[in-house]
Amino acid sequence: MAEIVRFGVSLDKDLLTEFDSKIAEEGYETRSxxxxxxxxxxxxxxxxxxxxxxxxxxxxxYDHHNKDLLASLLDIQHDYHDAVISIQHIHLDHDNCLEILAVRGNSNSIKKLYTSLKTMKGIKHTSVNITGTK
Ligand code: NI
Structure with missing residues (x-):
């Protein structure tokens, strides 16, 4: 567990009041x-x-009936095998597939992968959600 430190911060009172209100709405129990x-x-x-x-x-x-797209998706996942650490495939319905790629590594590589997927013909929607590694 990381060491906890206390520090003082000077802020505009109205800003802090608004911040406290917003975080209370979200359910935060402490400002820290x-x-x-x-x-x-x-x-x-x-x-x-x-x-x-x-x-x-x-x-x-994406729509899994698009066989060219399936091949392209596989190719790109192999091109970025260092970044793609796990894949989950969900058959949403008769036509649509949802794939979740767990990624890790240099952000430039992940951004390139994301851009390649996003701009691929036949992809209906792509999003990326980034978190830390520690
Ligand atoms: Ni599927």
Whole structure:
């Protein structure tokens, strides 16, 4: 468990009042947890933007009747085998498949993979959700 430190912060009173109201609505029991989550989010976003080490999930929605698309999807997953650490495939209905790619590694590689999937013809929707690795 990480060492906990206390520090003082000077803020605009109205800003803090609004922040406390918003985090209470979300269910945070302490301001420390909410501030910690904001700091973590900031660090992960900076890491993702600057080529840092991140983990996350890419979701893909597509029609499985498109055989060319299936081949392209497999090819790209092999091209990025270092980044793609696990794949879950869900048959949503007769036509549609949802794939969740667990990814980890350099954010530039994950961004390239995401862009390649997003722009692939036949893909209905793609999203990426990034988190930290520690
Ligand atoms: Ni399927």
């Amino acid at each position: 947890k909410a501030v910690g989550d904001l700091l973590k989010k900031y660090i992960i976003e900076k890491d993702f933007a600057s080529g840092g080490n991140v983990a996350g999930a890419i979701t893909i929605l």
